[in-house]
Amino acid sequence: MTDAFPSGPETCELSPAAAKVEPTAIVIFGATGDLTRRKIVPALYQLSRQGRLPDGCAIFGYARRPKRDDEFRADLLAALEEVPHIRPVSREAWEKLAARIYYVQGDLDDPSGYARLRDRLAAAPEAVHFGERVLFYLATAPGFFGTVAEQIARAGLAPKASGPGPRRLIVEKPFGEDLASARELSRALHRSFPEETLFRIDHYLGKETVQNLLYFRFGNSIYEPLWNRRYIDHVQITVAERLGVENRGEYYDATGAARDMLQNHLFQLLCLVAMEPPASLEAGAIHDEKVKVLRSIPTPASSELLACSVRAQYGADETGAHPVHAYLQEPRVKPDSLTETYVAWRLDVDNWRWSGVPFYLRTGKALAQQFTEIDIFFRPPPSVLFAAVCGMRLGRNCLRIRIQPNEGIHLLFNAKIPGLPVIQRASMHFHYREDFARYLPEAYERLLVDALTGESTLFTRHDEVEHAWRLVDALRAAWSEEKRGELPTYKPGSMGPAEAEELLARDGRRWQPFQYD
């Protein structure tokens, strides 16, 4: 039979009914904090403006400092005016949302605050619409997560086994600080919120470019046959940050790059690159495949972990127009700290598809550029013809998936320079902003809609989190056995320490340099 549309229809809507939000009360714990002001409320504003937050939704902020509703609204508006992708705020859109925003003053471990919250939920004019539907958002310090869930339950606001609802809970990162604490936290939350009502955020998963990894891999037929050890030489995943620790020295010094970035964002990206096709697009099927990838990464022995990883701290740079302090001189960082601001790690995914293909992961602060990228390097062509002459200078084909900024996908290949017998790297580009000339939603917009509709694909399941901690715990244990007096340093504004270059050079490879495609 011939296909009437040999190249297929131009668009295909996968889940037309998926994004319908029911009227819901959204309760934000930590309502006066940075995350609420910079991410959560801007996302709610955008959703409301786009008509995706029904009129029956209401927002309840909960924090300690005393405030009236009108003061809280004014503070949020002032914060909204500072958000670059939102400025200028539409007065009409804001007032429509602000009329449904309320503030409840209370301590996170004081039951009387939760009683006040319960009363305000019941008394709000929107209560006739949202009824028992509540989405709680834990935008507080992680030490409070278990307490808040318990207090919610004591106030009679936790999900009920049957009857009206649903009641759901979004939990911010970090989820635990190691495997034991992550397990303990899941146990504590599960006492009041069953796993299907829990939404653990890794905001990377809400990024359009990260979601597209699945569409790109499994919605096309040209790459997937090559997506294995026969054709792929190695994979590089980079999450580079340009800023240092700024005013978060205390938090960062107790955390470090491996726990702050590697355990969550980098492992999630690795899973999406390496996973098998899921049995369906349902959340459970996708989580199952991600867990299989993590289970295929054996816990290496300490000696191997030390040989395959690099940790470092940024040093000082007094030369530029904006001098940078060394990490050890940053406010609220211990002067003899061994906390890493940079980590690179070579990992093996030991399964049928990937055996022998190294995955190189790196992340760091105070680096040359702010970008997140996945580079898939294909094997070189046979050493005859061009490769025989050019050797290592014949660039490997590379598929570059730019997660941010300038989101896109680029294929790098070799081509002949016209008029000269010379081979040079050429490229084919796809840019989200050019090819789809439309607003690229912020991750928190998508994640809020999904939590409101009970769609958990873009959140992390407890076993994914635990496997990632197993690996990061092993790495950190190997580091702590190493008994170093100090860590290697790298120059701020560089792409990391020389040791990270050597890690790849030992394997005859090098990190893909950043290019603003």
Ligand SMILES: NC(=O)c1ccc[n+]([C@@H]2O[C@H](COP(=O)([O-])OP(=O)(O)OC[C@H]3O[C@@H](n4cnc5c(N)ncnc54)[C@H](OP(=O)(O)O)[C@@H]3O)[C@@H](O)[C@H]2O)c1
């Ligand atoms: N900020 C970000 O960009 C970001 C990014 C990713 C993840 N996160 C995560 O999001 C969470 C919140 O971070 P954040 O940066 O927004 O923190 P933050 O700015 O320090 O805000 C903390 C909030 O918790 C409230 N709070 C603290 N102690 C309280 C208590 N005993 N009772 C009641 N409320 C209390 C504070 O309000 P009062 O002082 O008024 O009580 C404030 O509203 C953390 O888990 C963090 O790891 C943040």
